[in-house]
Amino acid sequence: MSSISLYLLAFYVCLISYSEAWMYSPKFVKYGVNGEFRIIGGKPADKGEFRAQVSLQNRFFAHICAGVIIDPVHIVTAAHCHQPQKRIGYVMGDDLMVTFNGSETRQRRKVMHFVPHPEFSRDTFQNDIAVIRVDNPFNVTKTFGPKRRSEATPTIETRCTVVGWGYTTNGQDGDISYNLLKTDVFVADINYCNSSDSYEGAMKPGMFCAGRLREGGHDACLGDSGGLITCGGLQEISGVVSFGNECGLPEFPGIYADVSMYNAWIDEIVATKVLPEYEFSPFPKPYAISQPDEDDSYGYSYSEVTSSSATLALISVFLAIRSVLNVNL
Structure with a gap:
């Protein structure tokens, strides 16, 4: 795999991490x-x-x-x-x-x-x-x-x-x-x-x-x-x-x-010696930011997107960049 391909892959992984760590918070209602x-x-x-x-x-x-x-x-x-x-x-x-x-x-x-x-x-x-x-x-x-x-x-x-x-x-x-x-x-x-x-x-x-x-x-x-x-x-x-x-x-x-x-x-x-196992999925469902509600004066609302559609969107971006750069993986 070329160095450009590695950079693109790293970008894709970082994008998922960023989405998970920062792009979701519960909508505040007074x-x-x-x-x-x-x-x-x-x-x-x-x-x-x-x-x-x-x-x-x-x-x-x-x-x-x-x-x-x-x-x-x-x-x-x-x-x-x-x-x-x-x-x-x-x-x-x-x-x-x-x-x-x-x-x-x-x-x-x-x-x-x-x-x-x-x-x-x-x-x-x-x-x-x-x-x-x-x-x-x-x-x-x-x-x-x-x-x-x-x-x-x-x-x-x-x-x-x-x-x-x-x-x-x-x-x-x-x-x-x-x-x-x-x-x-x-x-x-x-x-x-x-x-x-x-x-x-x-x-x-x-x-x-x-x-x-x-x-x-x-x-x-x-x-x-x-x-x-x-x-x-x-x-x-x-x-x-x-x-x-x-x-x-x-x-x-x-x-x-x-x-x-x-x-x-x-x-x-x-x-307690035996506790329920904790499921730590390596790739949880992505979440997407939506626009603020008109009557929401406390911040953004956040909506769930399906895992498959979000993943396909990210893959599409990855493939598009690869195509432009004419990279052979």
């Missing part, structure tokens, strides 16, 4: 939920500062979601991170960066089991918690290792720190940070978060809200789902990033799954 999060209003974390934070990645090692390691083979994350169009294949730890080339200490393991809470609802995001088991234990180091889970819901006005990778402004046209970021937020009253000034009843049992109600500007944002929030300076897993109304808006704190409410279920999964 009073609904949005599970795509990254950090805004943050600053870079230090090596080992959040030693349990991990990146959940696709087959091309592109970051999809985050998680928190609780023992050498188990990770807690958000249940909604398991999506057919964005398969998680690997867990990366012990690195501040999510670039292709990482630090000398970077570790990566293959996902063997992804177990969402049996009562997780994609409509309400209630019980948005899951446990991942990897194929081989992670090596515990000075800068990477498990974090203890909190046994109590954080109280109102407690200072918390939420961490993650990615967008630093609201919307997908913002700047991306490949370095792990952190920002401080404060636990809000769940009654306020469920009021008509905020989420109007969208918060359910097993959730807590945290942000900066008056000024906004500090929050999780696109891509940080499943990542760590730790409260009260205890260096415990208080919760994992779940959903919110855009990023950093005043009156709309981020919503987190309260880990303390799920400790018994997590312990049960960790102790």
Whole structure:
């Protein structure tokens, strides 16, 4: 195969990867939920500062979601991170960066089991918690290792720190940070978060809200789902990033799954020797972007296209370029 052919093939593979990693997110409807999060209003974390934070990645090692390691083979994350169009294949730890080339200490393991809470609802995001088991234990180091889970819901006005990778402004046209970021937020009253000034009843049992109600500007944002929030300076897993109304808006704190409410279920999964196998398809269904709805002021809507039609379209582009260049494969 010629060098040009190899370049074309690489282009085709990268196009599929790009589509999987970036071109889909749930359509946000007011009073609904949005599970795509990254950090805004943050600053870079230090090596080992959040030693349990991990990146959940696709087959091309592109970051999809985050998680928190609780023992050498188990990770807690958000249940909604398991999506057919964005398969998680690997867990990366012990690195501040999510670039292709990482630090000398970077570790990566293959996902063997992804177990969402049996009562997780994609409509309400209630019980948005899951446990991942990897194929081989992670090596515990000075800068990477498990974090203890909190046994109590954080109280109102407690200072918390939420961490993650990615967008630093609201919307997908913002700047991306490949370095792990952190920002401080404060636990809000769940009654306020469920009021008509905020989420109007969208918060359910097993959730807590945290942000900066008056000024906004500090929050999780696109891509940080499943990542760590730790409260009260205890260096415990208080919760994992779940959903919110855009990023950093005043009156709309981020919503987190309260880990303390799920400790018994997590312990049960960790102790179970035989778990359902996790299907990690090498080529999931592609998704395509459609135009925004006329009455949709919150962003783009996204529609599924059939795997066969999308694949044929990509192959047609590949063959057309080959024909123009007169390349013999």
